[in-house]
Amino acid sequence: MSSTPYALRRLGPDDIPLLRKLNALFADVFDDPGSYASEPPSDAYLEDLLAKEHVVVVVALADDEVVGGLVAYELEKFEKARREFYIYDLAVSAEHRRRHVATALIEHLREIAMRRGGWVVYVQADYGDDPAIALYEKLGTREEVLHFDIAVEPPSRGRR
Template sequence: MSSQPFPLKRLTPDDVSLLRQLNALFGDAFSDHETYRNHPPSDAYMKDFLGKDHIVATVALAGKSVVGGLVAYELDKFEKARREFYIYDLAVDENYRRQGIATALINHLREIAKRRGAWVIYVQADYGDDPAIALYEKLGVREEVLHFDIGLDG
């Protein structure tokens, strides 16, 4: 934990309840309760998930409540002996936004990524999500890319 106003905690297998709070926060922030709240995984699955070295789940806390968090994945590269981290989800409770929580979460991930030998962290943002785009432009270099979801049924 850090000494900032909203302490950060990298989740471990003992933090299933905090991961469930983070999922609920993601569901609210992304207006996607179907994905984040319906049909939740078992505690055993969540413990296994949090025990994997290549997964970083970090939360910002106000007391015992999760007010922000991110989930990132470490990817080993093959073209060079290096790694990169992908921020899969990042959100802050609407009542706690504009207080530096998202920046603190990313900076915390930067430290983890440096220790793990990564060369970059990358993240996607949706068109129209102007606050996220502004944050990411402040912290990094914008690239224009296309994203495709390839289904498994055809």
């Protein structure tokens, strides 16, 4: 495990206040309050979410403040008996960057994945996010892929 002055903690059902702090951090770092702060789920929803073994939320704490964190999902595969872990969100507050917080969070997830029989941890980065790309290239192998968002509801018949 990477040495860091931060405490790393996987959140469980009793950690809703820390999850809410992480969500506020995501809203700030990603500059996206619409996605992360406009419709906060109930405590019961979050408690249920954090109780799921396949939902992995890890925070980096400096004293009692959330200074970074990640949310990952364990995906059970069908083609082989193995699991993959997808990092959906990863952020570190501006004042705590360049202190190996993100690396420590990913290393902690790797340990969890190893214990759970994981085969790989993967993450995507946006073009132009050079610090994230540099970190991920240091830790893994780069693949060029296309990402598509497919709406659940089909477009109306009149549009093309």
